[in-house]
Amino acid sequence: MSFYRNLSIRQKQVVWAWAFLAVPILFYSVIRFYPTLNAIILSFQSWNLLGPREWVGAENYIKLWHDPVFWKVFRNTFVYLILGTPISLVLSFVIAYQLDKTRLLHGTLRALYFLPFLTSTVAMAWVWRWFYQPVPIGLFNNFLASLGFAQVNFLNSTTNALPAILLPAIWAGLGFQIIIFMAGLRAIPTSYYEAARIDGVSGWTIMSEITLPLLKPTIVFLVVFSSIGFLRIFDQVFNMTTNNPGGPLDSTKPLVLMIYQTAFSSFDMGYAAAQTVVLFAILLVVSLAQLRILRDKP
Amino acid sequence: MATVTLHNLVKAYGKAEVLHGINLEVADGEFVVFVGPSGCGKSTTLRIIAGLEDVTSGEVQIGGRTVNHLEPKDRDIAMVFQNYAIYPHMSVRKNIGFGLRTSSLSKPEREQRIEEVAAILSMTEYLDRKPAQLSGGQRQRVAIGRAMVRDPAVFLFDEPLSNLDAQLRSQMRLEIKKLHQRVGTTIIFVTHDQVEAMTMADRIVIMKDGHIQQIGTPAEVFHQPANIFVAQFIGAPSMNLMPGRAVAGGLEVGGTMIARETGRTGAMTVGIRPDDLCVTQDKGCFSGRITLLEPLGSETLVYVDIDGQEVVAHADGRNPPALGAVVQLTVDPANLHLFGADGEAIT
Structure with missing residues (x-):
């Protein structure tokens, strides 16, 4: 605790701000950003939900x-x-x-x-x-x-x-x-x-x-x-x-x-x-x- | 330019009557200030003159013409609002010109009129700015400019200075007064600030609870207040009020006898303006102990306990008496204000 006590008021504010921000950041990373990136990657692949994912390049977009x-x-x-x-x-x-x-x-x-x-x-x-x-x-x-x-x-x-x-x-x-x-x-x-x-x-x-x-x-x-x-x-x-x-x-x-x-x-x-x-x-x-x-x- | 006449004006909201028969004659070119505490009906009266509120009974005349049933636009008036009511999305030029939308002037004439008004208000260089880029005083000027541009017969001001800081307020006070001297239009100005009323008005209308208490010049309402309310409302600090008793040959007040003919006997209220009650080295009318000092620079306000009652007196600013000292206070008997049991002045 002595480490925290020695921080300046500004540094303490930063510590607390990040402590509170950590929860939504973690949540968004797992629930939002990871799936979004995954979807973008998936759009260049072929996958039937069960089999392996195969790389097909821009084929999906051409088909679209x-x-x-x-x-x-x-x-x-x-x-x-x-x-x-x-x-x-x-x-x-x-x-x-x-x-x-x-x-x-x-x-x-x-x-x-x-x-x-x-x-x-x-x-x-x-x-x-x-x-x-x-x-x-x-x-x-x-x-x-x-x-x-x-x-x-x-x-x-x-x-x-x-x-x-x-x-x-x-x-x-x-x-x-x-x-x-x-x-x-x-x-x-x-x-x-x-x-x-x-x-x-x-x-x-x-x-x-x-x-x-x-x-x-x-x-x-x-x-x-x-x-x-x-x-x-x-x-x-x-x-x-x-x-x-x-x-x-x-x-x-x-x-x-x-x-x-x-x-x-x-x-x-x-x-x-x-x-x-x-x-x-x-x-x-x-x-x-x-x-x-x-x-x-x- | 025009006269404004209110005849037996009554305003009621449902069963609650807020104006109980207001009678007033405003002369052509006169600067009249309505003053009173919150809820006294001064703004309501102004809004009735403007046509923003209906009249319950009575008559409003502007320029000798009854306007009870006329729309605000047909009354030849302009109004400046407390929050200025200038449009944040329009430039100063458009704001000032907004009132000319319905006029018959041609476009160059309108432009010229806007320029003229801006010049009078020293706002020419700000014409293309938005209100957000202006200071409080400049916004106030835009609001006044918008009213002026239509060249109305009567200007109505609804507490236009109350959003400004103290310094700007006294500056704008002067500017409005100068403007009135220059354009000479009839002005009706509402305020709750007695200093504004005193400094600007040709005549002051003091209101309370929907009744007019007194109408008079600043000097009249200050030196000859009609009743205790006016006496206390006008003047800062407020008039001292002490219980007194008139007996044959004098007036008994604060434990002493003062030689003042009252014309009647019995209990009454004696009013003394702090300015008239001076600390003196000689034998005065009253003596008491100082409980508080308020130095104002040129003078010092002295709170003195006379016989268990606190009064405010004034003393020299350079050599004020000490806190806790027992001092003598003197007053010219002619400057005493006497009020009967009903609160009305005894003359």
């Missing part, structure tokens, strides 16, 4: 490049992202903006919007799957039929299935985004709005020149957070198209589902690892690009 399913899946993943993020952000902002002004039943309404975020995705996906069934089971088609409209093929159509799956995915994330937007709106001092009222500028000017610019940090956070969410979409798709995951005809299959099937249906671990590396690269590039575009210019 020439795989039409991959390009279809790649496109699907970006459709989830490009539709999902803006729609969910605009919706949640509009709801948060109105909810912020509402006094009546404020707490109840907020809880109702937040509820889907707390619900299990699997349970939710199955309930929506039931909504989408044809007559006489599905809620939506029963409703359409009772009004005399033709049935809509929600999950069995190559054009309708993806939007039909995206809808509950957006709905599920809405509660969280609304809460974050409301916190951002609350942080804007009321005197900014009062000053604008005295200046007599229009509601649109207040929105575009005061509210939205001051919400920028909130928007950046939600864009990145929500984009990562949509790029990694899996549960909704897997559960709602459970008879033929990613179907019909791969029209709803996202990258994560393709990775899952390659790894645990085809047991082509090297090929799956290559897809994982590509997904990782996409996530990294999209997140960095968004941060760079949306960050405050000095």
Whole structure:
């Protein structure tokens, strides 16, 4: 102990800092960094989970490049992202903006919007799957039929299935985004709005020149957070198209589902690892690009 | 430029009435300061004039026109907020120009107007900076500039100096006063600081619990306070209050008789400003033991125990008396303030 006692205050702080940091560093090394590196190495190998790992060079990536399913899946993943993020952000902002002004039943309404975020995705996906069934089971088609409209093929159509799956995915994330937007709106001092009222500028000017610019940090956070969410979409798709995951005809299959099937249906671990590396690269590039575009210019 | 008239102004939030019939006439070009402790209704009154709060009953007139139901933008006023309310993401130029968005001026005219205002406030070289790159005093000037640029009939200031440090506050106090002398616009200024009120105002409105206690020039409210509250609120350190009794031919206070005609007999409260109560070498009105000394440089504040009651007196700054010494205190009987049992001044 005399060694520790002889240290300066600064040195003691360093000792303690490293003592506390050691646990997460060890954890991340074993649970995160080692598997990540291993996956990158595996993407250059061929392995069926049981046999020996064989070095195949860039073969997995070449195969991926020439795989039409991959390009279809790649496109699907970006459709989830490009539709999902803006729609969910605009919706949640509009709801948060109105909810912020509402006094009546404020707490109840907020809880109702937040509820889907707390619900299990699997349970939710199955309930929506039931909504989408044809007559006489599905809620939506029963409703359409009772009004005399033709049935809509929600999950069995190559054009309708993806939007039909995206809808509950957006709905599920809405509660969280609304809460974050409301916190951002609350942080804007009321005197900014009062000053604008005295200046007599229009509601649109207040929105575009005061509210939205001051919400920028909130928007950046939600864009990145929500984009990562949509790029990694899996549960909704897997559960709602459970008879033929990613179907019909791969029209709803996202990258994560393709990775899952390659790894645990085809047991082509090297090929799956290559897809994982590509997904990782996409996530990294999209997140960095968004941060760079949306960050405050000095 | 315009007059402002408040007639029987009442404001209630639900059942809680916070303003109980405010009557006030502000002359054209006058600098009026609302002062009072927190929760006295001074900011609420200002916000009602601005149109940011509704009137429960009564009437607000600006320039002879009833504005009760007009939007803030239609009242020809500008307001400076306590937290400045300048937009952090806009440059000083855009902040100052924000109030001109709805004006009919052409773009070059607007630019010229912004430049003029910046020149008056010595902010020309900071026009392209963001508020984060400015000091507290400069931000304050941007806020004032934003109000000035619209050339309103009335300026409303809501405790604009309370976020500044003491030195900057006294500097900005001077600048606002100079600005008023220069532009001559009617100003209504809210503060809780009686020094600000005294130094800046043409007339002071002292408020408490939603009532006006007194309206008067700084000299009037200091020398002829209408009641005990005003007497204690205005002036630092506060006025000494001692129980007294008027008898035929004099006033009995602090164990001595003072020759002062009161016009009535009976118990009353006697107020003495610390400045009027001096330590003297001769025989004074009161004598007591010094319990505390506060040297201020030019003078020393002396806390003296007279007959079990502590009063504040003043002594020379160069040769202050010693702590614990028994001293004589003298006061000109004409400078005593007398208050009845209801707290109102006896004149």
